[in-house]
Amino acid sequence: MAQVEAKKQQEVKVTADYLPATEDFKKKYPPETVLETIRSDAKSFFHVQDRQERDTYFYYLAYKGERVESTNVALGELVEHAHAAHFSLVEQITAGVV
Amino acid sequence: MLPFPPIERWRLPEVACELTLNAVMPAGRRGCESGVLWLGQRDALSVITAVVHPIGEGVEETSCFWSISPEAYAAVSAWARPRRLTLLAVAHIHLGAGRARMSETDRKQGLKVTDALSIIVPRGGLESDPSAWGWFVFDEGDYRELEELEQVRRIELTSTGEVEFARIDTGTQEPA
Numbered sequence: 001m002a003q004v005e006a007k008k009q010q011e012v013k014v015t016a017d018y019l020p021a022t023e024d025f026k027k028k029y030p031p032e033t034v035l036e037t038i039r040s041d042a043k044s045f046f047h048v049q050d051r052q053e054r055d056t057y058f059y060y061l062a063y064k065g066e067r068v069e070s071t072n073v074a075l076g077e078l079v080e081h082a083h084a085a086h087f088s089l090v091e092q093i094t095a096g097v098v
Numbered sequence: 099m100l101p102f103p104p105i106e107r108w109r110l111p112e113v114a115c116e117l118t119l120n121a122v123m124p125a126g127r128r129g130c131e132s133g134v135l136w137l138g139q140r141d142a143l144s145v146i147t148a149v150v151h152p153i154g155e156g157v158e159e160t161s162c163f164w165s166i167s168p169e170a171y172a173a174v175s176a177w178a179r180p181r182r183l184t185l186l187a188v189a190h191i192h193l194g195a196g197r198a199r200m201s202e203t204d205r206k207q208g209l210k211v212t213d214a215l216s217i218i219v220p221r222g223g224l225e226s227d228p229s230a231w232g233w234f235v236f237d238e239g240d241y242r243e244l245e246e247l248e249q250v251r252r253i254e255l256t257s258t259g260e261v262e263f264a265r266i267d268t269g270t271q272e273p274a
Binding site (some may be wrong): 017018019020021022023045046047048051057060062065066067088090091092093094095096097 | 100101102103122131133139140141163164165167168169170171173175176177179184185186188191192193194201204206207209210211214216230248261270
């Protein structure tokens with residue numbers, strides 16, 4: 001029981017918003033979770049997927065305003081000792097005549 | 099429950115169109131493309147209540163395309179979140195004078211969310227009549243043009259309604 005409690009305390013409460021969506025993605029993760037898992041879960045929640053067309057279209061996690069480039073990093077490494085972390089799922093939008 | 103409630107109609111205050119033109123025309127005069135994001139509360143009737151013009155680092159305005167980086171997008175998200183606003187539409191200019199058509203870039207590199215609108219303002223933003231703009235909706239995996247009758251039925255242009263305008267500088271993540 002005490003071990004379960006300790007594990008729960010170690011988990012990081014993750015939330016992620018996506019600008020067109022009305023709800024946030026919310027899930028708890030152990031700190032050793034790699035960020036790619038969170039990116040993938042958030043994409044599933046928001047029903048979006050990376051695409052390889054003429055150009056690559058990629059959804060990033062942004063943390064404190066900066067895109068997270070290395071998604072093989074552990075969540076705990078990014079947020080250090082925080083028990084909660086908020087991300088935004090973001091994309092690059094391009095419009096043009098060509 | 100899906101985080102994207104279906105949209106039946108959009109209520110669009112005319113002032114949002116005016117704010118859009120004011121924001122994009124300077125780039126159009128320079129021979130560059132530009133655009134803004136229309137935000138509001140997403141619902142069966144979605145009301146546009148904010149026009150956001152991202153500027154600064156991460157925004158590219160060129161003669162061929164307009165682009166906002168993930169960081170610029172994140173800056174808009176950070177501004178919108180406490181206001182409980184969602185992204186409803188991307189309005190951007192094309193420099194040509196012909197009928198507004200979606201380019202390959204508009205289709206492939208634009209927002210991919212059901213019922214998202216993509217609005218094309220021709221003539222570099224000089225076309226002030228919204229009925230002459232191109233109105234496209236993302237539906238079943240691609241954008242399609244709203245036919246005239248559907249446009250009348252689903253886009254409610256109103257002379258009333260307050261719209262907030264924000265020029266968000268990506269570098270500072272604050273309204274400029």
